[in-house]
Amino acid sequence: MPWAGIGKVDRKYDGTNLRVGIVHARWNSEVIEALVNGALDKLKELGVKEHNIIIESVPGSFELPTGVRMLANKVDVVIAIGVLIKGSTMHFEYISEAVSHELMKVQRFMRKPLIFGLLTCLTDEQAQARAGLTSDGHNHGSDWGAAAVEMAVKVEEHPTLW
């Protein structure tokens, strides 16, 4: 009964042998770029080699699940990054919901973990803060990079049932 310490990180992870895919939408490019860079920095910090990282883009967040499928055969884990901002129609709600469900399910088809990097914000400022672009912000891309390495290592260690 290994009782891992409960906190931000449960142990050290080594990404040296991992292949990681990043798929990002291109709307809200400044925020997206910061998030992708945040993820990249963390991946490298954890030992992932540059030539083992593939980055691909898709036009918008609805295309993210298909973008994930493009990379699924080449990598051990995929980070899907998109930024949705509430507008005056209900587009935000229906896209957010459909994409969230499919990003969850795509793991079954890939038989690999997916890191959910979709920001669903009510304002531009919320998105900027979550990309570390405000003085009190924090770049969530960094968390996603860490989660990608951890999940890829863990599903390998366990006899994971997909």
Next chain:
Amino acid sequence: MPWAGIGKVDRKYDGTNLRVGIVHARWNSEVIEALVNGALDKLKELGVKEHNIIIESVPGSFELPTGVRMLANKVDVVIAIGVLIKGSTMHFEYISEAVSHELMKVQRFMRKPLIFGLLTCLTDEQAQARAGLTSDGHNHGSDWGAAAVEMAVKVEEHPTLW
């Protein structure tokens, strides 16, 4: 690690050899017509040949996923276009949600990308603006045409897992 520039378009796409399907609902016909024409103009601009474009209609947005299935065997990518406007009952909400989810999933069955051209608007004016029918509007059909060519090219380039 190809780091594609993050912006509106990541590179040039050539639709010369692509077959594209457009399925549209027929409610709110003026808006639909503008959106379909916006998509057509962009497709041709990107090299898609007229005889490689198939257009089919269905009565309403609930029928869009079945409409997509009608064209799935004939084309490389499908654009599904519909316009839902909030009314006094909850019809808008349940249709929008069911259609959004199914348009996402239908890609798995087609093993081809689907471009989400469903406007889910609270007012007629919102729909008109998104079809370029107002002075400050922008025709989203144009974006969908571009996304269709890009996604069809990309899933072909990658060993996409469906």
Next chain:
Amino acid sequence: MPWAGIGKVDRKYDGTNLRVGIVHARWNSEVIEALVNGALDKLKELGVKEHNIIIESVPGSFELPTGVRMLANKVDVVIAIGVLIKGSTMHFEYISEAVSHELMKVQRFMRKPLIFGLLTCLTDEQAQARAGLTSDGHNHGSDWGAAAVEMAVKVEEHPTLW
């Protein structure tokens, strides 16, 4: 590139050889009866023969998808008709959502089109208006009958992928 005129109906449909199923719930019987009759009138107007129409009922809207399955092997298209009215609990919301999603999906299992005849209304008056029972109302059953014939004809004409 056949560019069908965008409007209420895109062309004439002939239901002479079609078999159509109607499944209806029995709550709000006056409204249901008007809707079913509206659908029947339109089906016959489009040439569907009486002996090729099967009507079956189920107790409530939650049972509609199973009702659809009962008729799936006997017909070319099914119209599912139910009337849900918002009450004081959240029953309306959860039933409406679960039924909407399943009526969408059941098409995959039937490999046949389904016409969505579920009214999700906030008041009794809204339901009556949509069944043509008010002076300014319109019987949606008529639209559903037309959609059934159109969709059955169209999926037959195309090499539809289910």
Next chain:
Amino acid sequence: MPWAGIGKVDRKYDGTNLRVGIVHARWNSEVIEALVNGALDKLKELGVKEHNIIIESVPGSFELPTGVRMLANKVDVVIAIGVLIKGSTMHFEYISEAVSHELMKVQRFMRKPLIFGLLTCLTDEQAQARAGLTSDGHNHGSDWGAAAVEMAVKVEEHPTLW
């Protein structure tokens, strides 16, 4: 074209040869007990024999779909009974939605009908009224018992496609 009378019950049903499962959660026990008894009374009234009724319980409503699976191989139809009351967190909403969807879908795996006996109430009083525990209440369990017999008979009569 059999046009069944539209009303509360479309004809007489005989449960003499049916096997019925009832799965209930145990939260809000007074209400649950009344609902289960209401269903039992109706089942017996329609001829279902006591030794053909199996009752099983699960801790809460989230476990209802798995409870249904426990009985699926032993019976012709299952009634799933639970009572969810809105609390201060969002637990009610997410449980109600996940359970509603899965109770709908479980019919596909069972290839048998499921009667939805989940009350999703905003107050205790609403639940009591729907269990016939208030002066103006009505025991919904009775309706569910009738629906179970009807649906089991009907799916048997039709060449139902699951």
Next chain:
Amino acid sequence: MPWAGIGKVDRKYDGTNLRVGIVHARWNSEVIEALVNGALDKLKELGVKEHNIIIESVPGSFELPTGVRMLANKVDVVIAIGVLIKGSTMHFEYISEAVSHELMKVQRFMRKPLIFGLLTCLTDEQAQARAGLTSDGHNHGSDWGAAAVEMAVKVEEHPTLW
């Protein structure tokens, strides 16, 4: 027709021969730790042996379903524990919904029961109360431990259809 008493527990359960997995997210660590300990205490009280309990963690609640899959082959039932607190964006809503649906569905793939230990709270205080960390609180982890033993025993006793 065994009519089990309706109340908090329907009978005594023995976990002596059960293998139980606990997967927990690591956000809101104080609350998570209390919930995990509450579950552990109850599991042991019901006879589950320490060497038959596996605990694994994942970064956040979105990763819970994949975490469940990691343990699925090693245990008879899994408890998934996470704490989501409403923030200023819509992240809470989309994560809560996607995770709830997938935790429900993962039971089909595991062919084993899953206990839903996801708190979806509007405030930190609500989470603390449900982890027994306030004076009037109650540790839900204890209920989840009891439910895990009950469900594992029951699916074994019945010819459960997955």
